[in-house]
Amino acid sequence: MTTITIEEAKQLDQKDTLANYRNEFYIKEGQIYLDGNSLGLLSKRAEQALLGSLQDWKEHGIDGWTEGKQPWYTFSETLGEMTAPLLGAESDEVIVTGSTTINLHQLVATFYQPTGKRTKILADELAFPSDIYALQSQLKLKGYDPDEHLIRVQSRDGRTLEEDDIIAQMTDEIAMIVLPSVLYRSGQLLDLARLTEEAHKRGIVIGFDLAHSIGAIAHSFNEYEPDFAFWCNYKYLNSGPGGVGGLYVNKRHFGTVPGIAGWFSSNKQKQFDMEHTLTHADTAGAFQIGTPHVLSLAPLKGSLEMFQEVGIHSIREKSLQLTAFLIKLIEQELVDHGFTIANPRENHRRGGHVSLEHEDAASICKALKDKGVIPDYRSPNVIRLAPIALYSSYEEVWKSVQILKDIMDNGLYQQYENTRNIIA
Ligand SMILES: *Cc1c(COP(=O)(O)O)cnc(C)c1O
Numbered sequence: 001m002t003t004i005t006i007e008e009a010k011q012l013d014q015k016d017t018l019a020n021y022r023n024e025f026y027i028k029e030g031q032i033y034l035d036g037n038s039l040g041l042l043s044k045r046a047e048q049a050l051l052g053s054l055q056d057w058k059e060h061g062i063d064g065w066t067e068g069k070q071p072w073y074t075f076s077e078t079l080g081e082m083t084a085p086l087l088g089a090e091s092d093e094v095i096v097t098g099s100t101t102i103n104l105h106q107l108v109a110t111f112y113q114p115t116g117k118r119t120k121i122l123a124d125e126l127a128f129p130s131d132i133y134a135l136q137s138q139l140k141l142k143g144y145d146p147d148e149h150l151i152r153v154q155s156r157d158g159r160t161l162e163e164d165d166i167i168a169q170m171t172d173e174i175a176m177i178v179l180p181s182v183l184y185r186s187g188q189l190l191d192l193a194r195l196t197e198e199a200h201k202r203g204i205v206i207g208f209d210l211a212h213s214i215g216a217i218a219h220s221f222n223e224y225e226p227d228f229a230f231w232c233n234y235k236y237l238n239s240g241p242g243g244v245g246g247l248y249v250n251k252r253h254f255g256t257v258p259g260i261a262g263w264f265s266s267n268k269q270k271q272f273d274m275e276h277t278l279t280h281a282d283t284a285g286a287f288q289i290g291t292p293h294v295l296s297l298a299p300l301k302g303s304l305e306m307f308q309e310v311g312i313h314s315i316r317e318k319s320l321q322l323t324a325f326l327i328k329l330i331e332q333e334l335v336d337h338g339f340t341i342a343n344p345r346e347n348h349r350r351g352g353h354v355s356l357e358h359e360d361a362a363s364i365c366k367a368l369k370d371k372g373v374i375p376d377y378r379s380p381n382v383i384r385l386a387p388i389a390l391y392s393s394y395e396e397v398w399k400s401v402q403i404l405k406d407i408m409d410n411g412l413y414q415q416y417e418n419t420r421n422i423i424a
Contacts (some may be wrong), residue, residue: 003332004328004329004332004398005032005100005326006395006399008398009393009394009395009397010394010395012321012325012394013394013395015392016318016393016394018310018314018315018318018389018390019284019393020392021306021310021391021393022144022390022391022393022394023305024044024045024084024390024391024393025041025042025043025044025238025324025378025390025391026042026043026044027041027391028093029203029374030204030372030376030400031372032240032372032392032396032400032403033253033374033375033388033391033392034268034373034374034375034385034386034387034392034396034400035186035374035375035376035384035386035387036238036386036387036391036392037153037212037216037235037236037352037353037376037386038234038235038376038384038386039234039235039238039241040215040234040235040236040238040303040388041237041238041391042229042238042240043120043238043244043301043302043303043306043390044302045302045303045306046238046239046240046299046300046301046302046303047299047302047411048302049070049259049298049299049300049301049302049303050240050295050298050299050302051072052070052298053072053294053295053297053298054295055069056068056069056070056072057225058116061096061243064185069184070298070301071337072292072294073127073268074268075096075118075292075294075297075298075301076095076096076097076244076285076292076297077092077160077268077285078301079096079246079297079300079301079304080094080095080096080246080284080285081094082094082301082304082305082307082308083096083246083304084220084422085307085310085311085312086214086215086218086307087210087214087219087221087225087229087248088219088220088222089219089221089222089223089248090222090251092163092251092254092283092284093221093248093249093250093283093284094246094248094284095246095247095283095284095285095287095288095302096233096244096245096246096248096265096297096300097244097245097246097247097287097288097292098230098244098245098247098288098290099232099244099245100130100131100209100230100232100245101130101134101233102245102289103132103231103247103287104131104134104135104178104209105134105137105248106228106247106258106259106287106289106303106355107207107228107230107249107259107287108121108134108135108138108176108178108259108285109138109141109258109259109260110228110256110257110258110259110260110287111176111205111228111253111256111259112138112142112175112176112205112208113146113175113177114135114144116173117172117173117174117175117362118172118175118203119149119173119175120148120149120150120151120174120175121138121139121149121150121176121177122151122152122153122166122169122170122174122177122178122179122204123134123150123151123152123153123177123178124152124153124155124161124166124175124179125152125153125154125155126155126158126159126160126161126185126186127128127152127178127179127209128180128181128209128211129179129181129299131178131180131209132150132152132216134270135137135150135178135283136150142380143172144231151169151174153165153166153169153192158184158246158289158396159183159185159188159342159355160183160186160188160344161179161183161190161345161348163190163191163194163195165263166179166190166195167194167198167256170198170199170202170204171269172202174202175204175205175206176198176204176205176206176207177195177204177205177206177207178206178207178208178209179195179206179208179209180208180209180210180211181208181210181212181217181219181229181351182211182212182213182215182216182217182351182352183208183212183351183377184212184353184378185342185382185384186342186343186344186382187342187343187344187350187352187353187354187355187384188343188344188349188350188351188356189213189217189344189348189349189350190353191226191348192208192219192224192226193220196224196225196226197224201390202308203368205228206226206227206228206231207227207228207229207230208226208228208229209229209230209231209233210229210231211231211235212235212352212353213234213236213352214231214233214235214236214237214246215233215235215236215237215238215307215315216236216315216319216351216352217310217312217315217316217319217351217352218313218316221248221250225250225252226248226250227246227249227250227253228247228248228249228250228253228397230246230247230248230250231245231246231247232245232246233245233246233303234302234333236253236352236388237291237300237303237304237307238264238299238303238390239296239299239300239303240296240299240300242296243297243299243300244292244293244295244296244297244300247284247287248284249284249286250269251397254271254282254284254286255284256278256285257280257284258286258288258289260286260289260360261278261280261289262288262289262290263278263290263291264278264285264288264289264292265281265285265286265288265289266278266279266280266281266288266289267280267281267282268281268285269281306390308342310360310390314389315389315390317388318354318389319332319387319388319389320350321389322388322389322392322394322397323343323350323352323353323354323387324347325394325397326329326354326385326387326397326400326401327341327345327354329397329398329401330354330356330401332401333401333402333405334401334404334405334408335395337358337405337408338358338359338360339357339358340356340357340358341355341356342353342355342356342357342382342414343355352386352388353384353385353386354384354385354386355382355383355384356383356384356385357383358381358383358388359381359418360413360414360418361377361380361383361418362377362379362380362416362417362418362419362420362424363405363413363414363415363417363418364383364408364413365377365383365424366413366416367407367412367413367415367416367419368400368403368404368407371406371407371412372402372403373399373400373403373404374395377420378424379420379424385400
């Protein structure tokens with residue numbers, strides 16, 4: 001095998017048409033940030049957008065809701081419209097509101113309608129815990145025992161799911177399916193089109209958690225039209241810690257009464273009539289609940305402007321090239337060090353991060369951090385590495401692998417306890 005040199009990495013950077021976007025971000029000197037799948041970095045435009053909303057507040061007080069440069073009253077709708085192209089969705093099918101978990105609660109409260117023997121919810125055993133907790137609590141609220149009514153598709157290898165196994169579980173007892181687009185540990189991308197088609201053939205409502213795909217992968221929801229989706233914006237969309245999330249509801253469900261209603265579910269013209277009978281919006285906006293968290297919405301505007309300029313297809317293309325480059329380097333440099341590459345290799349089956357398994361993953365991550373490479377650790381044995389299309393370079397990917405190789409060759413990780421920190 002011919003060795004990949006740093007010159008090759010530099011050449012890839014020179015040819016990279018997105019390379020300039022790196023200058024739009026605050027990147028710490030001497031650090032290589034590979035954790036944008038957990039918390040994306042701050043961009044200058046996101047910062048400006050936040051300062052803009054503060055300025056509107058300064059200048060307009062209460063009138064900022066309607067008179068500011070970026071009026072707060074319709075901010076969630078504006079951002080939904082800007083997000084829609086990332087999903088291949090219609091503008092009014094998307095709203096920026098809530099959080100991943102809150103939006104899941106809302107969508108299950110709305111679309112989980114058990115009837116006859118169709119009472120069960122299908123998820124998977126590798127799902128992010130918060131999603132499972134939300135499903136369990138929604139089942140309880142409807143009077144069902146989650147142990148019986150939450151079905152979890154099993155993984156054959158502990159990392160990935162087989163679409164065939166999921167489809168085999170789409171029985172006439174299933175009322176709703178909730179699955180991730182990209183699995184948060186292994187980075188597997190599921191075939192959302194096929195799963196949607198198979199669910200709909202059987203009369204089952206299906207929705208997806210896009211936390212690990214939005215901003216990394218182009219979706220074409222207009223083609224296969226899942227019922228709903230939800231996500232956070234602070235990962236690949238760089239909206240900042242605690243940034244407001246988003247949801248998608250397919251237009252055929254417009255007019256459905258929100259399961260969890262509040263005055264921001266209202267038709268915007270009617271909202272201030274202050275009636276006790278809700279006239280809900282006839283768009284995805286109906287699934288908002290209360291006053292938007294304006295200062296946690298604002299950064300997303302600046303960030304989405306860059307996604308608009310670049311287009312999600314170019315971002316996906318570069319992301320695939322970055323992760324392919326990383327995988328190749330890992331195979332070249334780290335063969336005998338006990339790593340397993342846990343993500344699928346095919347482009348159409350992998351998301352935006354590389355998933356490395358190692359029995360000493362926790363201590364290796366600590367060593368990486370001390371050497372200026374910021375990875376992401378998931379207990380007990382997963383290291384996630386996410387080079388980000390808008391701000392990571394091929395040279396950084398190359399250097400990260402060299403640093404990891406040094407850590408392994410010299411056993412540097414052995415100085416650290418192989419246990420997770422509070423946040424990992
Ligand atoms: C990040 C993530 C969450 C986080 O949910 P919040 O409500 O934003 O805290 C939930 N589900 C998945 C799959 C995630 O990756």
